[in-house]
Amino acid sequence: MKCFSMIFIKDRSKNAKRESRTAPELRNQSKSDSSALSRTRTSSSSPSPRSIPELYKEKEHNLRVFSFQELRDATHGFNKLLKIGEGGFGGVYKGTISPLNGKGEPVVVAIKKLNTLGLQGHKEWLTEVQFLGVVNHPNLVKLLGYCSVDGERGIHRLLVYEFMPNRSLEDHLFKRTPTLPWKTRLEIMLGAAQGLAYLHEGLEVKVIYRDFKSSNVLLDESFKPKLSDFGLAREGPTGDRTHVSTAVVGTYGYAAPEYVKTGHLTVQSDIWTFGVVLYEILTGRRAVERNRPTSEQKLLDWVKQFPPDSKKFSMIMDPRLRNSYSLSAAQKVGKLADSCLNKKAKERPTMSQVAESLKEAIQESSEVSSSVDKAHLTSSSRNGGRRSK
Numbered sequence: 001m002k003c004f005s006m007i008f009i010k011d012r013s014k015n016a017k018r019e020s021r022t023a024p025e026l027r028n029q030s031k032s033d034s035s036a037l038s039r040t041r042t043s044s045s046s047p048s049p050r051s052i053p054e055l056y057k058e059k060e061h062n063l064r065v066f067s068f069q070e071l072r073d074a075t076h077g078f079n080k081l082l083k084i085g086e087g088g089f090g091g092v093y094k095g096t097i098s099p100l101n102g103k104g105e106p107v108v109v110a111i112k113k114l115n116t117l118g119l120q121g122h123k124e125w126l127t128e129v130q131f132l133g134v135v136n137h138p139n140l141v142k143l144l145g146y147c148s149v150d151g152e153r154g155i156h157r158l159l160v161y162e163f164m165p166n167r168s169l170e171d172h173l174f175k176r177t178p179t180l181p182w183k184t185r186l187e188i189m190l191g192a193a194q195g196l197a198y199l200h201e202g203l204e205v206k207v208i209y210r211d212f213k214s215s216n217v218l219l220d221e222s223f224k225p226k227l228s229d230f231g232l233a234r235e236g237p238t239g240d241r242t243h244v245s246t247a248v249v250g251t252y253g254y255a256a257p258e259y260v261k262t263g264h265l266t267v268q269s270d271i272w273t274f275g276v277v278l279y280e281i282l283t284g285r286r287a288v289e290r291n292r293p294t295s296e297q298k299l300l301d302w303v304k305q306f307p308p309d310s311k312k313f314s315m316i317m318d319p320r321l322r323n324s325y326s327l328s329a330a331q332k333v334g335k336l337a338d339s340c341l342n343k344k345a346k347e348r349p350t351m352s353q354v355a356e357s358l359k360e361a362i363q364e365s366s367e368v369s370s371s372v373d374k375a376h377l378t379s380s381s382r383n384g385g386r387r388s389k
């Protein structure tokens, strides 16, 4: 996904400067650390509701501060064999850390190591620490701690997360076989919707995630989804404001058109992006695929020709599902995706409404599969218990 990331970057430096002024200081390893970070501190008055940096101050003690040496040891010197991914931020390694009090089993973790420390990289790292330090939801990845060292031997910024053994939704939709079954796809999207609903509606401040895409939906041992990558997250508008103005960053093919055009960011931008990923799980195609014929390269342009209430709709369904899905539930999901993709941002559903619609689609899919199971059982009992082909 790296190649499409951060395509729309307008006026990045101006924005970075503006945003960095609200950043708090983090607990650091070396004396010189704090000087780099305290430059970004502010003593501005605290608005109501409290901002993420303010909420972070109350919770920062929950995060463990690692030394660079600890994380180097945890990954055997950032060994290539332990590398599990590479994103725009840098490499991700599987590692093992000892528990904080030294008692109990070692803990398997994922360690993200920032590649080069430009202002943007540092800003994203700090945003991620602050947002993930504040939020707490079963569908958001847990940040266990971080490492921040500005020493004579170099500048290091790392993040330590709970390890997600089933990698990302992107991996399973586009890279791996066997493919994800229909109901699992819906359940993953329901969990992701609940994570986003919590960000939009369940906190003191509205949080706009801004980077929803299949590679940021990580899967635990039982395929429960958790959103990762909070480097682009922003606090939503407060009071009478309708939007926050930002530089346009995100991943090509996913961003809402009004956001790309104006830089005005709202929670509805996340909802548009959710609609794009709904079409990815229906079709098994990425938001943008350059190796397809021109008319099929942009997923949203292609699916427009196959509306959910038309007979043609089933033609866009992922062939890897091998017809093992409920068509009526798929049509419902198609309509839901279209409502998320409404050009008029205000008319898009809220994330909790999206979650409710997905629950109904899952219910419908369960009914279809249980009636298929019943028919199967009846025919096998008629066959004297032999398997019907």
Ligand SMILES: Nc1ncnc2c1ncn2[C@@H]1O[C@H](COP(=O)(O)OP(=O)(O)OP(=O)(O)O)[C@@H](O)[C@H]1O
Residues within 6 Å of the ligand: 001, 002, 005, 084, 085, 086, 087, 088, 089, 090, 091, 092, 110, 112, 141, 161, 162, 163, 164, 165, 167, 168, 215, 216, 218, 228, 229, 251
């Ligand atoms: N907590 C984690 N547990 C297990 N694997 C992870 C974890 N975090 C990230 N990964 C793996 O590392 C890969 C790279 O993640 P990363 O977020 O850096 O990049 P990306 O999402 O692919 O791209 P981008 O930088 O555009 O967001 C992920 O796709 C995933 O497979």
Ligand SMILES: [Mg+2]
Residues within 6 Å of the ligand: 087, 215, 216, 228, 229
């Ligand atoms: Mg990511």
